[in-house]
Amino acid sequence: MNWGSVSAFLAMGGYGGFVWGSYAVTAICIGLEIALLTARHRRLRRELRGG
Amino acid sequence: MTSRINWFKYSSPSTFYPLAGRLAPWFFVAAALFTVAGIYVGFFVAPTDAQQGEAYRIIFIHVASAWLSMFLYIIMAFWAGVGLAFNTRLSSMMASAVAPTGALMTFIALWTGALWGKPMWGAWWVWDARLTSELILLFLYLGFLSLQAAIDDPRRADKAGAVIALVGVVNVPIIYFSVKWWNTLHQGASVSLTRSPSMAATMLIGMLLMALGFWMYSIAATLLRARCIILERERHSEWIGQLRESRQ
Numbered sequence A: 001m002n003w004g005s006v007s008a009f010l011a012m013g014g015y016g017g018f019v020w021g022s023y024a025v026t027a028i029c030i031g032l033e034i035a036l037l038t039a040r041h042r043r044l045r046r047e048l049r050g051g
Numbered sequence B: 001m002t003s004r005i006n007w008f009k010y011s012s013p014s015t016f017y018p019l020a021g022r023l024a025p026w027f028f029v030a031a032a033l034f035t036v037a038g039i040y041v042g043f044f045v046a047p048t049d050a051q052q053g054e055a056y057r058i059i060f061i062h063v064a065s066a067w068l069s070m071f072l073y074i075i076m077a078f079w080a081g082v083g084l085a086f087n088t089r090l091s092s093m094m095a096s097a098v099a100p101t102g103a104l105m106t107f108i109a110l111w112t113g114a115l116w117g118k119p120m121w122g123a124w125w126v127w128d129a130r131l132t133s134e135l136i137l138l139f140l141y142l143g144f145l146s147l148q149a150a151i152d153d154p155r156r157a158d159k160a161g162a163v164i165a166l167v168g169v170v171n172v173p174i175i176y177f178s179v180k181w182w183n184t185l186h187q188g189a190s191v192s193l194t195r196s197p198s199m200a201a202t203m204l205i206g207m208l209l210m211a212l213g214f215w216m217y218s219i220a221a222t223l224l225r226a227r228c229i230i231l232e233r234e235r236h237s238e239w240i241g242q243l244r245e246s247r248q
Helices: A006-014 A016-050 B007-011 B013-045 B054-086 B089-121 B129-150 B154-168 B171-181 B201-233 B238-243
Strands: none
Touching: A006 A016, A006 B054, A016 B054, A016 B089, A016 B201, B013 B054, B013 B089, B013 B201, B054 B089, B054 B129, B054 B154, B054 B171, B054 B201, B089 B129, B089 B154, B089 B201, B129 B154, B129 B171
16 A cells, blocks of 8 residues: 555645646546547437438 | 358448447446556555656556557558558548547647656656657647548548558657667666566556556447447448437
């Protein structure tokens, strides 16, 4: 176990901004890609059903 | 008993569409499992780095996305090349389906690299061989995508895109070997086939788990996008008409 407390975990030895900045942007990008793809597919299926 | 699978059956969009729909959720599940395991090992098992402190934990995303950015480019060029050579429309659709995810992985590799470079090198960006060739990779993906978007006829767009994709392949070994060929600020490979890894075993395991997670994710996203592209391009065909009644 590397971390004594939640705040130590969040601080990342003083590099928190860099580490969490990397992980957060990656998570946002991937979440966005999934959301856009799902919406695109749903819209296509709806258009096909409509005619 | 010799029952062979007819692989050509799956080269038709009408059979590939439901197959991709069945496979994609499993790849998403595998991606989630590997990524959660990778983050767990990366943050709670792998020790603090002696030189870089906690900042090195960016490696778990950085290396995984950088590997995938190169690997997906090769996959994209392969499908584009097959489409160009054999005029198979699903191959070209696969190339188009890989490209945005490849561009995303390249962006993530550059972004996390900047956030790692700042505390370690003191600069967000340097015009170093590794960084510059990775940036060129991003431009190649974007060039492929914008060229395809600019041409109305999909078959012509496929052919034009394939030329960019194939010419750009030369950049991939340049990225990979850049840290050997030039004197760069970027550190050398942590993992190579010819020598034992230069890092703690738990760090390596975390990195490999994340790479597997990103790999599974890329397959899932590509399958999902391929389904969209198939519907967009084949909407006037007979099988799509039949699909309307089914729920697949």
